[in-house]
Amino acid sequence: MLSGDPGEMPAAVSSTPAAIDDAALIRAAQRGDEEAFERLVRAHDRAVLRLALSLLRSPEDARDVYQESFLRVYRNLHRFRHGSSFQTWLYRIVTNLCLDELRKRKARREEAAGGGERLEMLRERRAESDPHRKLLSGEIAERLEALLEQLSFRERAVFELRHYHGLRLREIGDVLGTSEEAAKNCLFRATQKLRAGLGDLL
């Protein structure tokens, strides 16, 4: 069975403004409004791409995951249950596809970097457009990248979703198909490793 089965709808219910917008767009898209579907994609696709890039460290693979994720959403949107969280559903699809990709890579015994374009070359640091953030030197960024690469998939996913995507641990548990407590432990371990690796800078 394909992972990221969109049939398993998350239980989490969100009532943030973004979630309310999603609900209206999803309803319209379910009625066949292509423009609404496109707006739904555009509301989430940067986050999806960011997540896939962070988890896979390969732009080529992230592109594939982006496309397959939204195609699954497109094909299964009619099954989406209102009252559940679209974001949780979408992120579940994305993380499962990323995990599948990493398993395939492992099977192929490939380097995690994939031998493709360097991730750092493709990601635009916000620091460049924000003078307050220019303090972060390339060297620190590289150390951080190296530390993140050492995290397990689950630790990285939990950290990424909590720190950069703002999901609550309960929602992250839903996304990753685990408990809130397990997600909490992952977050704890991830920050501990980052703290240990960057200790001299803190």
Added chain:
Amino acid sequence: MNCDTARERIALYLYGELTADEEEALTGHLKGCRDCRAALEAEKRLHRLLDAAEAMPPEALVEECRAALGRAISETRREREPWGRKLAWLPGLRSPAWAWAARIAVAGALVGAGFLAGRWTAADPAGEPAAVQVRYVEPEAGGRVRIVLDETRRRVLEGAPKDPQIREALLAGVRNPFDPGVRAESVDLLKRMASAAEVRRALLYALENDPNDGVRLKALEGLRAYVSEPECRRVLSRVLLRDRNPGIRAKAVDLLAGAMDADVVGAFQELLRFEQNDYLRLRSVRALEAVGAPPETF
């Protein structure tokens, strides 16, 4: 609370993930413990560092993904929907901006500069844009903003089908992914000009790839006189085995039966392994018998 527990909880505290009781216990401990307060400050510095390292995917990659997704969705729709429902994609209905991106990308890949596929013809500086897509919005210094627009303009071309410009537009029309009506008209006009290799390539493409039965049938008719060409036979052999429409498979059998070679024999033998249609089976067996080939492979 001891210091070990406090240190463990500081990380979750900054994420707002402690229960009210846990938070109260931690803040109580922090008030009386300088070392743990220092640890909290260090944790805040870690967060600032992580925030500063936040990277967003480049816009070019986002746009690339969107255009590819638009194409993939169009493909999915073509595979899933019966012919009639595709009428929703006839012009006049507003289509999503990414469909435009996909159209432009497809057209750009197929024809030279200055031409866009089918009815979405080349830009006319004097005309009103038929579709506008905001590509980038870039805030600039002094409260100004720079906006990059992709505009698609409509232009009317008139002339004989053989005019180079018209023919080029018709060739693009064959590959218009959104409008079977445009493809059908384009193929119908082009099939009278199949003596040109470029036109035959377009017809072969339509015969093998077009999701619409009518378009494929017209393309096949246009190729009738060229079955002696190896490429034409190769495509017809694939059509014979893969086309979902038995009427089109039957026409392919009829054409190929008059142009048997080793590959065609193989295709007929392969067909006999799976084909359910009695007429097609009979025609294939006869065609094989006519050249002394066995109906089965062993």
